[in-house]
Amino acid sequence: MMKRKYKKLQMDKYGRVLCAVLLTVYFIFALTQSNAFKGEMFNALKVQHEKNESIHKGWEKSVDFKADYADLQRLEMSIINPRGSAAEGTMRFWITDQGKKVMWQEDVPMSRLAEAKFHKGIRGTVITIKKQLQKGNDYTLHLRVLEGSESQGITLKSKNITIYYNGFNVKKYVMLLASVLALFILIFIPNRLNEKWNLWLSRGMFLITPVFCYVLMERFTSVSLKYIGIKYGLLNLLIYAAVLAFFYLITNRTRWASILSILCTSGLGIANYYVTSFRGTSLMPVDFATIGTAANVATQYEYDVNTAVLWNGVLILAFVILAVRLQCGKGIRGKKRFVPAAVFGVLLAVCVSVFGSTARLSRLGIHIKVWNPTVSCNKYGYMNVFTSSVKFLITEKPEGYSAEKVDEIMKPYVEKAEKHNQKAAGKKPNVITIMNEAFSDLSVLGDIKTNKDFMPFIRGLKENSVKGTMYMSSYGGQTANSEFEFLTGSSMAFLPGGSVAYQYQVKDTMGSLATTMEGQGYQGNMVLHPYLSNGYNREKVYPLLGFKDYLSIGDFQNPEVCRSFITDQEDFNKITSEYEKAKQKSSAPFFMFNVTIQNHGGYEKDYSNFNQEIKITDTSSNPSANRYLSLIKKTDDAFKNLISYFKKVKEPTVIVMFGDHQPKLPQEFYNKVMDKENGSALENEQKKHQVPFIIWANYDIKEEEIKAISPNYLSAKLLKVIGGKMTPYECFLQDLYTKYPVVTGSVYMDKKYNLFNIDNLDDLPEDLKQYWMVQYYHLFAKDKREDSLFFLKE
Structure with missing residues (x-):
């Protein structure tokens, strides 16, 4: 008993040292990634208007705003314009300071006014500003139609006019660094939970691992889980569950099965993040054959990360630290080892049956765009598409071929x-x-x-x-x-x-x-x-x-x-x-x-x-x-x-x-x-x-x-x-x-x-x-x- 307790204490000690080293390295890395918090910041300005309010000669609106950052880049709004490029007239946009001084002005033809359709990648009406303001000062944005008949049917759709700045989000940068430092507390807080609580918490983390992997992967691809939906989300979870069962089968430990699943998901997610950034299409199984070619030109690219990737790093470290600190029980022994093997076998068979059949995928509403898999990944979830694409490694023989x-x-x-x-x-x-x-x-x-x-x-x-x-x-x-x-x-x-x-x-x-x-x-x-x-x-x-x-x-x-x-x-x-x-x-x-x-x-x-x-x-x-x-x-x-x-x-x-x-x-x-x-x-x-x-x-x-x-x-x-x-x-x-x-x-x-x-x-x-x-x-x-x-x- 004493020997077992001493062994657990030693494992806890080594685990804490390893986690402390990982956190230190990540904190130094995060410090060097301030550029991820530089770029476009936006502020949605609420415009008071009636529903389907007509835009015609004499129409005017103004909205006050505080300059959150100095470098104002552009504004975006959505306007329903039935006549499109045939629309007649002009709309004036201008910004004034508190002293009514005009800081910027532009007259825009009504024919340029457009409706935002974000699902098609259409931003609507985009007006470039590129003006330096005084950060923290108050300003007013004005809109006025100089010419244009009411009969054109042009109406304001936007509830908001969005203005974009170039800036550095200090608050979010500090929050990231503070979160990493906070994880050090998890390392050094003594684990005073009894063996029963350690066991149940460890099992709980094991059970939520597929969900965590799913969320993590879609954060790497910057896709909303709401957009993917429940049906396709469950199919993604099925794949992550099979991966988890596989690692449990070979390690016989809930802790290591969870950690290995998350590390594999993270590795694949990071690789896909960079491949998509450099090439424009998602990483698929066939790409692993060209690793050598990719390595030849790897030094020519900038390996920047975005804030989602940095926060993913915090989530991964938090999960790993908790898994390491919790004392999990012994693995299954003897004939009971058949149980995880059977579970893995069933999950694998289901995955092969579903993802190996184009007909079954079609019945589920999954149609992979093989030459633009990123579109499919955004719709069905990355692992659904990645797993389904394995079958594309085999060249299909034409029907009736001889x-x-x-x-x-x-x-x-x-x-x-x-x-x-x-x-x-x-x-x-x-x-x-x-x-x-x-x-x-x-x-x-x-x-x-x-x-x-x-x-x-x-x-x-x-x-x-x-x-x-x-x-x-x-x-x-x-x-x-x-x-x-x-x-x-x-x-x-x-x-x-x-x-x-x-x-x-x-x-x-x-x-x-x-x-x-x-x-x-x-x-x-x-x-x-x-x-x-x-x-x-x-x-x-x-x-x-x-x-x-x-x-x-x-x-x-x-x-x-x-x-x-x-x-x-x-x-x-x-x-x-x-x-x-x-x-x-x-x-x-x-x-x-x-x-x-x-x-x-x-x-x-x-x-x-x-x-x-x-x-x-x-x-x-x-x-x-x-x-x-x-x-x-x-x-x-x-x-x-x-x-x-x-x-x-x-x-x-x-x-x-x-x-x-x-x-x-x-x-x-x-x-x-x-x-x-x-x-x-x-x-x-x-x-x-x-x-x-x-x-x-x-x-x-x-x-x-x-x-x-x-x-x-x-x-x-x-x-x-x-x-x-x-x-x-x-x-x-x-x-x-x-x-x-x-x-x-x-x-x-x-x-x-x-x-x-x-x-x-x-x-x-x-x-x-x-x-x-x-x-x-x-x-x-x-x-x-x-x-x-x-x-x-x-």
């Missing part, structure tokens, strides 16, 4: 390819293809005014060029999927949502643009990527796609760097030097695939080696967006130099350049620049998936402006432009393009440019189902595959 069916689909294209290749032009131009990192034109999102054009050369390049807009599967990341689609003619539509083809699906040789070029006598057949070579499993995949050489960052000597990345100018200089080396060895036409790095994400901070030329001059101005557009200007300059070089080359040469995806920029930038009132939600969402592409030649080709295409068609389009030979599969893609010019991971577009979501592959049009079959055959048939469909005949 090698014979593929032969039947491809038979007319075998004949078509033979006829085409007999007539293929004798001219074989050099071909340089460039997938430019995060290269895009942000003006597709909305009207952006800048101090000067950030893409003047590419916009003005019209002669001997084919240009247009390309819809990408990816947004903010997963570069490798864009190159996979371009090189192989495959679409991410038919692969598990969120997966990276180079990691999961490409395990054997595949026909690609590289094999097609080699099959008609091209030399080079190399990849140039001025960064680490191991990203996205490229070292293993490129040989399977037919590339003979792979140049990466180690092949550059003292390169020019912008931020921490090799510049596009340095990259393009390497292209010309490799071209010259190849021509010294052989007169055969040259082919290269280049993946740049200059514009990679991490736009949050300034660098001494980065001169920012471009600034947004309207209300959508954002530091990260300014830095990004300045990088695009550098790309435009470098591309101009590359084109100038090959204009002087006598050999016919074709250069292709396209972006792999748009960048992930701060949400406030999108809120300001995107007009979500116009166009469908799908059309607005797809604006973030549009990038420019260009095919340029130093000889006469037919100029063309293409409204829409996706990367799976671009290599076939290139072969058509150069008059090159094609495989039956490339002929198949050319034909499919005329019917469905866009097929990405999330949408397809018909020939009338109507967009459709891809929610269920079985509901696709028949032509796209055939595409699915042919792609599955290409990727997975292996020894049974008829290679002549995807490779040129020798």
Whole structure:
């Protein structure tokens, strides 16, 4: 008995020391995170008005307020405006101090007045102020309609006008630090509870652990539990209960099962918080295959935390300290160990049954948006979506698939390819293809005014060029999927949502643009990527796609760097030097695939080696967006130099350049620049998936402006432009393009440019189902595959 008591005292002592160390470390960390409490603060000003009060000429309101902070940024209000952009008249906003002095004034056209629809991300009427006030002083905000008829039906919806400041919330910062210090009391207060109370409290904490984990995770994602609702909340709790049962099964201690469950939840929550911040989409099971690639660029990002994450740290420490201080009883022994095993087995079986079945999830009202899982996480809860996404690791086989069916689909294209290749032009131009990192034109999102054009050369390049807009599967990341689609003619539509083809699906040789070029006598057949070579499993995949050489960052000597990345100018200089080396060895036409790095994400901070030329001059101005557009200007300059070089080359040469995806920029930038009132939600969402592409030649080709295409068609389009030979599969893609010019991971577009979501592959049009079959055959048939469909005949 004494020995047991002494052991408990020792455990309590060591536990308190460990908790004290953790608290000290966290307190020091919290002290350094004052920036989390800097930013937007708001004050809702109540406006006295009648219900549905009409706004017309002569209408006037005023509201007094005290300046909580000095840096007043903007005001927001919600106004019902049936006429929208056709509304006539002007409303004046102005602020006066106590002495009636006008501190700020702006006249706003009535056509700019809008209703807030927060569920659609529409903020309503936003008026930029940016005025320094005297903190603590009293001011008055005035509104007056100078012109505008009553018949327009414009009414004030807001009960409040919200004003926003930039400031530092000292009160909340001090409260956080005080809470951490208060936890030290929990460590040093003697546990005088008797064994019975210790046991019951410990069991109580064990039972509420799933609830605590659920609340903790949704706080990391900043989602309201009320928004998720009871039904989906219970499903989340089921998963956390299964995790808890698993840890209890292996530890046989309620204390350690609770602590391990919370630590795992916290680790996953923090990882998801940063992945969502950097990439714009939530962390899913498929992302764990690309941990190495993520680590390569991890140093380029700012690892800031928000107040929710900091308070989560306090909650986690409080729970762990209480769990450690309480004296839990002995674990279950002997045959009774079967009980937790049975409980875990039942919970696991239920989870597999529910979350492993798309049909059951559908009956529960859960429909996962695999290419934008963040939307689903906000609606159903993170663990529901994360667990449901495990099944997406397995590539679905098309219904009715067989090698014979593929032969039947491809038979007319075998004949078509033979006829085409007999007539293929004798001219074989050099071909340089460039997938430019995060290269895009942000003006597709909305009207952006800048101090000067950030893409003047590419916009003005019209002669001997084919240009247009390309819809990408990816947004903010997963570069490798864009190159996979371009090189192989495959679409991410038919692969598990969120997966990276180079990691999961490409395990054997595949026909690609590289094999097609080699099959008609091209030399080079190399990849140039001025960064680490191991990203996205490229070292293993490129040989399977037919590339003979792979140049990466180690092949550059003292390169020019912008931020921490090799510049596009340095990259393009390497292209010309490799071209010259190849021509010294052989007169055969040259082919290269280049993946740049200059514009990679991490736009949050300034660098001494980065001169920012471009600034947004309207209300959508954002530091990260300014830095990004300045990088695009550098790309435009470098591309101009590359084109100038090959204009002087006598050999016919074709250069292709396209972006792999748009960048992930701060949400406030999108809120300001995107007009979500116009166009469908799908059309607005797809604006973030549009990038420019260009095919340029130093000889006469037919100029063309293409409204829409996706990367799976671009290599076939290139072969058509150069008059090159094609495989039956490339002929198949050319034909499919005329019917469905866009097929990405999330949408397809018909020939009338109507967009459709891809929610269920079985509901696709028949032509796209055939595409699915042919792609599955290409990727997975292996020894049974008829290679002549995807490779040129020798």
